[in-house]
Amino acid sequence: MVRTVSIWRWQLVFTGSIVAIVVMITAFKPQTFANPLVVAGFGLVILTTVATLAVPWHRLPRTAATAVPLLDALAVGFTTNAPDIRLGFLWVFPVVWLATYFTLPWVLGGIAFISATLVAFADHNGAPADILLRLLTLVITLGFLGVTIRIGSQRSRAARRLLQRRSEQVNRAAERAEANQRRVVQIVDALRVALVVVTTGGRILQMNDAYRALYGRDRFGAALPSASVEYDARRGTALPPSRTSLARAASGEQLQAERVWLFDGRGQWRALEVSTQSMASAGEGEDITLVVIDDVTALLEADEERRAFNAVVSHELRNPLTAIIGHVDLLREREDLPGRVPAQLDIIAHAGERMQDLVASILQQTSRSAQEPFAPVDLREVVDEAAASYAPVFSGNRQELVIAGATSLVISGDPFRLRQVLDNLLSNAAKYTPAGGRIDVAIDTAATGQAEVSIIDTGFGMTPEELSRVFEPYFRTESAVRAGISGTGLGMGIVREIVAAHEGSIDVSSERGIGTRVTLRFPPRSAEEVQA
Template identity: 35%
Template structure:
């Protein structure tokens, strides 16, 4: 049965290739045009002069055209050469000759179809041969019916006309083929040039991605036209992200005040401001501070004009804060040691689960497992603990101020996307927590709301004091919403809703999971309710400053 199914599948595939062959379609087109014209003329003759069907040659000619047409539709022409196809116009020429001999001289002009066919696809000798066959057919007819001056003139006019049509068609076909060859050559050259440009672009991309310094060409609308991996890493941008604001927040100093969105490095580069080695601090998604020197330079395009500006970011944290450099080295060593150790312990666990392991081998594996676990603890204790104090987690601030600063940064993006922002932050939301990490959470929540509200939507941000003594920030959008099936999974790493994927909305699916962990570390809650097609409401609730102090 499977063999039969495979054979049927192969036959269906062969049929598809056969009916999709452009050469076959061209042959059918020429033959069907002639056949349909002959049949329509025959139908007219049947109405106006049915006695002509009494002529055996007329009936034989019409029947021959129909037979040739049926055969042309059945033959797999893609397997045959051009000489085999030439049989069709020759048979058509003979059939038209029979129609002509049947007493219907006007039908002789049907010879224009095989003449045009041969002239379009074959050489001059083939065209001369076909015209000779037509001349022979007309001469035989003259000898059969008798030569008269009128008949002789008709034959001469017919042959001259067909010759003229053939020459014109052949010249036109030759030019068409020449143009086609020229276009193919040009297309090949363009394809080669495009491939070279693509390869050069890929080489340039690998080159700039190999740099430790972050670089980006900034358009005057804030779009990052070209940027390397170091730039995205420093500003915590997604790979496909191209708009300000970034997920890494800029500060004037470590643990200082955030820089307003219109004074950030990207915003100043957008306005075309030029500066060199200005120091800013970035607080990244990993909770680490980075000192960055930023510069903006004009990209010269020649002729005295410029081609935009280049924003350059250099991580100088290790130079300004040696302890930060040591912490980064510690994290790198810890990561490099954990990977092989995890693999070792994982395979030891798999071996211990097997029933065919001898008692002596099992005891040896248990020794390896205990030693590996001890090494894991040593890595945690010796390399996993940062040497700096977590003094960022005890700041007193107003969560409403953080929300206002975040909204200020997302206002240009909302305006560009056609999203309306409504702000109700009249109440003070006092907190004693990690203001820098919570700024990341608020940025992520407001950024998501603007992104998923889409054009014409509305994002509302309001402060709230729940009855349990917490302070809360409620962010509501009128966007695409989340389905009941997707809602339980939204905090999972790299999870994206089906509707977001279908609409091509950019994102990595990491932001909500990171935000939830940060909120839980601060003793708070992150609740999300949503209805598909109606929008989403996110409530960020945290213990107030007084509650935090009482604890």
Template identity: 40%
Template sequence: MWRDGAARATAPPAADPTHFAGDRRSRSIWQWQLILGFTVVMIALGVALLTPTMFTVWAFGLGLIFIIAITIATLAVPWHRVGPAGVLVVPLLDILAVGLLGYGSSPAIVFLWVLLVAWIASYYSPVILISTLCLIGSITLGGLFLRGLTVDTIINAVILMVTLGFVGVIMMVGSVRNRSTRRLLSAQSARLAHALHRVTEQKARTRRLMDSLDVGVARAGKGGLIEISNNAFHTLYALDESAQFHPTLAVEYHERRGTPVPLAQTTISRAMRGELFEDEVVWLFGIDGEWRALSASTRVMGDGQVANDGVLLIVRDVTESIDPHADASARRRTMSHELRNPLTAILGHIDLLMERDDITEAAHRQLGVVERAGSRMQRLIDDALVKPGERADETDVHFDLADIARASVEGFAPVADAGGIALDVDLEQYLPLCADAFRLRQVVDNVISNAIKYVQRGGKVSVRGHCPAPGEVALTVTDTGIGIGDDDLPRIFEPDFRTDVAREQGIPGTGLGLGISRDIVLAQGGRIDVKSDLGQGTEVSIVLPSSRESRESSPERSPA
């Protein structure tokens, strides 16, 4: 740690004095000195119990005081400001203090020099170690002349010096090896960090390349995971960045406005099983309410054999080539968006004007006429931009809401099982509806997936179908999850809103699903009721009018 610096007597760079206690160099100095100080204190306690008269010997008392003072000073000195030569003073002073202890008591106590020789040998050069041994030899030789030369004292001195020499050599060799090992490990660590950086950069480049493609690409691994996917795939299947489990919020169908594909036969499920297929067309009803025709293919990753890496799933949007009305639908959506925006702004400002108290009654009546005309214009725009028969075909379908809920539960059952979440399903009651079955499937998927997502392992999600009132059907989803606080509950339908608890726990999501679901339900003349207690769970009820007549007369209905 200090060997090279000791040879050059170069001080380490200055650091913040308030943090020198956390410096490894300072801690090392403290440890060596505290070991010596603790050992001497224990010896002093033994002397006090067995031969207290030894404290009257000036050399023993002075040596004891000297070591205690050095220990206290060592703890107080800011070693980050002291060079290696300054640090060397501490063990040298300790050597002199131990010499005083040995002169004033038993000569055996000088074997404490072993600790100090080990200290110096670990961090300093061979020249300094030899000089230290010479200093100890001089002190020992002086003690021999003062005590008197005898055969026993000479033998003890020789044994002491040989022992110290061996300890010094062993500690120096071990220290050199330790430093070499640390340098080797540091070099290997740097190489590994460089390799990891290159792998990370390569992964980022590959990701950018995949995201630049206009086709959806995903690696479907075994065990129900979408392991890697690009932006196009995420967009088509309505996945967020962390989504891995099948199913997705976009539902596959055999044909446009046909029957949904069973979970086990979806393109993703087949790819996860390693099935190989080429240009198979499925229809995808997206979270945006649009139909897309996809051409799906799988490719083997590797040498032609389906291995544990799974297969590559490739999907292309071929709607325009299959649906001759796709371009016209896109133009109608663009026209609808461009016409609705200014009209919505006009109606919004009319509402603000009508709330003012400083306008006359006549002006208020005139504004009311304008508002009614604007609302009627909105409905006319909606009717004009929809193909004849399209609204009836796609939004007035007779179906059983319980069937949709059962299909959704079946799709999310693997996700619940993987998360250790129990599903309690009560969908025996017939729940007849005349509404937009495809859009309501999205609502049910979103509510059930949210319930599973916010429940911790060991929790439960309950799905129940019932008829709360004549002419109404309802689906209630209850979970034992993290819940929603009273302050957050009124904001859950706001775009991009997510609770603080969800963000703190790292639960993935975009904050868009509930808002979209409420808009769909309101368009069907229904409502979404949400009850929740923080830490206790959430209950979401989707209530819908069962017939077209009750839907059109519902006060909850808003313009599409």
């Protein structure tokens, strides 16, 4: 359809020019119409125009349109028969048409056709040399015009194609940038941390869904009727507009985990930690700041629950332990105790005191700092003490406990925590080894210089799948559950944490029906520690 309109446009412009010339001839030199070739030329233009408007050009090949400028050239050739009117300049129209839309051979062919019509129909009055000169001048002029326009048209098309390709590339880049921006927005909106970008003028450039939900904003950033209000403390004083988190960030204040309380639109208190981060300038003289707001309400509530749990532990465990230890001390003062009873009371008292220490460590609000230096600890002594505590258990189960290896192996550590490790491992060995079984404890120095303690039992053992889950909280083997063996499934996780705190490692290997081997390795003491 575009090609059809272009053909119509060119032909109507040419026809309009011919009509204007006919009007002028009628006004100033009507006798020209006495020449039948001139009338035929003007008539051919009209017929060609009518045919041009009637032909469905979109259904025909592209080269079919060359018939129109060639017919126009023939019509102009008819009009050149008038001796006193120079209408040959009208050949410029078909030549320009051919040069604009068709290849150079068509342009040269059109010029040759025009030359033929000039020879056939033009007025031949005058000397042969003059006629030849007019012919050559016309051919050279039209040839120069056609070639020049053709080259310009090719360059114009090449430039248009280049601009079109660049436009397509720009559009594709814009689409990719828009898609990337949408992905970034989706990722940012999926975060649970509230993010907002604010300028020095207090204007919000961007925010994510977490911020909208927290501060009661719609998707356009406007405040909802039930907007949230910031306070300096829970149930404290509402912050003035100049001291809100956004206002302080816009003013250039650097915030780092600043605590703010928020009363949201649903009537709930939320504890927030606000941090700021400077970003690239949004424009001349205007800086922007990223505000990161983390909702720590759940953490504070968990801390409150932990303190309540500590209070329960203090009341429910410490007081009964105090009573147990007190009555054991009273029994130990008696002189009529038979046989092994005093030794057994000593074990009970020692176990109660250790339980008191354990409860105290649970109740502490801060654990031992990782930077706090450890004291020298003899692993052999820790093993012997733990074995003495569990000797009645092994004896009652008719289990054999054998301790072998180094008589002294000193490392740097926490004796209380290391005793927890040995107690847990010996307790497991006793529980999961059937009556008549054997538990071996080997203490030695490995080839790498590390202190090594191995506990080997001949118990139930574990499958590879169970072994892979041995450190999971609350995990217990299926055989232990079926046998009704008591336990919480937390012991091995506690052991691993204590060993890791000593920069050591723990390795567990087991085979179903054969037994389990637990190997502890601790770094050797440094030369400075030995010298000290």
